[in-house]
Amino acid sequence: MxxxxxxxxxxxxxxxxxxxxxxxxxxxxxxxxxxxxxxxxxxxxxxxxxxxxxxxDKSGLYRALAERHTDALVASLRDALDTPTGRRERVEAALDTYLAAIEARPQVYRFLMHPAEDSRAPERDFEVGRHSAPLLRRLGEELAQVVDERVDLGPGGALLARTWGHGIVGMMHAAGDWWLRERPCSRAELVQSLADLLWGRLAAAADRLGGPGL
Amino acid sequence: MxxxxxxxxxxxxxxxxxxxxxxxxxxxxxxxxxxxxxxxxxxxxxxxxxxxxxxxDKSGLYRALAERHTDALVASLRDALDTPTGRRERVEAALDTYLAAIEARPQVYRFLMHPAEDSRAPERDFEVGRHSAPLLRRLGEELAQVVDERVDLGPGGALLARTWGHGIVGMMHAAGDWWLRERPCSRAELVQSLADLLWGRLAAAADRLGGPGL
DNA sequence: ACTGCGAGTTACCGAAAGTAACATCAGTCG
DNA sequence: CGACTGATGTTACTTTCGGTAACTCGCAGT
Missing domain, CATH: 1.10.10 (Arc Repressor Mutant, subunit A)
Known part of the structure; x- marks a missing residue:
C-alpha cells in the first residue's frame, strides 16, 4: 500500500x-x-x-505565517460587515474590529504590515510599486468586493469600489497606527471620527473665520 | 583667526x-x-x-535622505493646498500632487515608505506601533495642521483634525500604491474617486437591490 | 621641524541568510 | 538477510552586509 x-x-x-x-x-x-x-x-x-x-526561504515562512493571521482577521471583519444593521453601524463595527485586533496584539500586527518579501523575483521591472504589505492589499481587495456587492454605485461602480476599498483600508491602517502609538483618545472615539470622515463631515464643515477654508 | x-x-x-x-x-x-x-x-x-x-549609521543616512525628499513633497503639497479656490478643488489638487510625485519617481517614493529605521533605541517597550514610515507620519501631521487651521470642526476639533490628517494620508497612500501597481485608471479619475469618497458618496449611495446594503 | 587634527584607508568582526555534504533511520524490494 | 531509497536531521561552510578598530597621510599653526 x-x-x-x-x-x-x-x-x-x-x-x-x-x-x-x-x-x-x-x-x-x-x-x-x-x-x-x-x-x-x-x-x-x-x-x-x-x-x-x-x-x-524566509519570505516563504513569513508568507505562510502571515496568511494564517490574515485569514483570521479577514474572517472577523467579514463578520462585522455581515451584521444586519445600517451601513454606518457596519462600518463602525468593521473599524472597531480592526482596531481591537491591532490593539490586542500589536506585535502580530506589526509583523503583518512588514513587507518582508524580498521575494526572489529578479524578472521584476525594478519592482516599482510593489511594496505595500500583503495584508493591506488583501484587506483592500476584500473590502472592495464587499462594497461592490452591496452598494449601488452606478456605472463604473466596480472600479470605484476597488479604489474605495484600498483607500478605506489605508485610512484605517494609518489612523490605527497613529492611534496605537499616541493613544490620543479611546477606541470608540477614533471609530466615530473615522466614520465621520467617511460620512463627509470634512466636506460639510464650515470654514474657519478670517480666511478661506481648506 | x-x-x-x-x-x-x-x-x-x-x-x-x-x-x-x-x-x-x-x-x-x-x-x-x-x-x-x-x-x-x-x-x-x-x-x-x-x-x-x-x-x-545606515538609518542616519536614510533619515537624512528621506528628509530632503519629504521636505520637497511637503512643500508642493502645501502649495497645492494654498491655491485660492474651493475646498474640493484644493483637496483634489493635493491628491493629484501626491500621485504625480509617486508616479514620476516611484523608486524614491518606495524608498520613503520604507520603515528602514531600526534606530538604536533599545529602551523601547518592544517598539509597539512604531512601524509606519516617517513620511506618512510627517504628512499626516502636516495635513492635520492645515485642517485644524482652516476648518471649523467645533469642540474637539484639534483631535478630529489629527485623526483625519493621518487617515486621509493613509487613504492617499494605500490607494496610490494600488493604483501605481495596477494602473486601473487615469490619475484624474483616481483623484475624483478619492475626493468622492471624502465627500461622503459612500454614505449617500443606495443599497444594491435584493439585500441590505453595506 | 614638530605637533595635532581631520579626512581617508585597509582590514577586520559578528550576525544572519542560505547551502552543501554528510549521517541516520524508516520501510521496500531482490 | 542485505542493498536501495527517501525523508529527517545535523555540522560546517560561504556570502553579504552593517559596523568598527587601527593605521596613514596631508596640512594648518606654533
Whole structure:
C-alpha cells in the first residue's frame, strides 16, 4: 500500500509544518519581525535547513505565517460587515474590529504590515510599486468586493469600489497606527471620527473665520 | 583667526555631506532602498567609514535622505493646498500632487515608505506601533495642521483634525500604491474617486437591490 | 621641524541568510 | 538477510552586509 503511506507522510509533513509555524509565531511574538531563522529553528527544536526545506526561504515562512493571521482577521471583519444593521453601524463595527485586533496584539500586527518579501523575483521591472504589505492589499481587495456587492454605485461602480476599498483600508491602517502609538483618545472615539470622515463631515464643515477654508 | 577656520571647516563638511547625500540618492534611485553602504560609498568615490562618520549609521543616512525628499513633497503639497479656490478643488489638487510625485519617481517614493529605521533605541517597550514610515507620519501631521487651521470642526476639533490628517494620508497612500501597481485608471479619475469618497458618496449611495446594503 | 587634527584607508568582526555534504533511520524490494 | 531509497536531521561552510578598530597621510599653526 504505497498510496496510503504517501498520504501518511504528507499528513505528517503537514502537521510538522503547522508545528513549525506555531513555533515561528511564538518567536515573532517574542522578538518581533526581525527574528532570525536560527532563533525560529531553535524554538522549534530543530536547525535551519529544515525550515528551508519546508518553506523555501524566509519570505516563504513569513508568507505562510502571515496568511494564517490574515485569514483570521479577514474572517472577523467579514463578520462585522455581515451584521444586519445600517451601513454606518457596519462600518463602525468593521473599524472597531480592526482596531481591537491591532490593539490586542500589536506585535502580530506589526509583523503583518512588514513587507518582508524580498521575494526572489529578479524578472521584476525594478519592482516599482510593489511594496505595500500583503495584508493591506488583501484587506483592500476584500473590502472592495464587499462594497461592490452591496452598494449601488452606478456605472463604473466596480472600479470605484476597488479604489474605495484600498483607500478605506489605508485610512484605517494609518489612523490605527497613529492611534496605537499616541493613544490620543479611546477606541470608540477614533471609530466615530473615522466614520465621520467617511460620512463627509470634512466636506460639510464650515470654514474657519478670517480666511478661506481648506 | 580660529573661528573663521572653524566655520570654513564646518561649511566644507556640510558641502561634503550634501555631496554624499546626492551620491546616495543616485544609488538608491538605481538600486532601490536595499542599496548597500559599500555601494553608496563607492558611488561617492570613498569608503564606508566616512559615511559612518557623517551619518552615524545606515538609518542616519536614510533619515537624512528621506528628509530632503519629504521636505520637497511637503512643500508642493502645501502649495497645492494654498491655491485660492474651493475646498474640493484644493483637496483634489493635493491628491493629484501626491500621485504625480509617486508616479514620476516611484523608486524614491518606495524608498520613503520604507520603515528602514531600526534606530538604536533599545529602551523601547518592544517598539509597539512604531512601524509606519516617517513620511506618512510627517504628512499626516502636516495635513492635520492645515485642517485644524482652516476648518471649523467645533469642540474637539484639534483631535478630529489629527485623526483625519493621518487617515486621509493613509487613504492617499494605500490607494496610490494600488493604483501605481495596477494602473486601473487615469490619475484624474483616481483623484475624483478619492475626493468622492471624502465627500461622503459612500454614505449617500443606495443599497444594491435584493439585500441590505453595506 | 614638530605637533595635532581631520579626512581617508585597509582590514577586520559578528550576525544572519542560505547551502552543501554528510549521517541516520524508516520501510521496500531482490 | 542485505542493498536501495527517501525523508529527517545535523555540522560546517560561504556570502553579504552593517559596523568598527587601527593605521596613514596631508596640512594648518606654533
Amino acid at each position: 504505497e498510496t496510503s503511506r504517501q498520504t501518511e507522510q504528507q499528513q505528517a509533513a503537514e502537521r510538522r509544518r503547522e508545528e513549525l509555524l506555531r513555533a515561528a509565531d511564538r518567536v515573532v511574538l517574542r522578538e518581533g519581525p526581525d527574528a532570525s531563522m536560527n532563533a525560529i529553528a531553535a524554538e522549534a527544536g530543530i536547525t535551519k535547513p529544515i525550515l528551508y526545506r519546508h518553506f523555501g | 580660529e573661528t573663521s577656520r572653524q566655520t570654513e571647516q564646518q561649511q566644507a563638511a556640510e558641502r561634503r555631506r550634501e555631496e554624499l547625500l546626492r551620491a546616495a540618492d543616485r544609488v538608491v534611485l538605481r538600486e532601490g532602498p536595499d542599496a548597500s553602504m559599500n555601494a553608496i560609498a563607492a558611488e561617492a568615490g570613498i569608503t564606508k567609514p566616512i559615511l559612518y562618520r557623517h551619518f552615524g
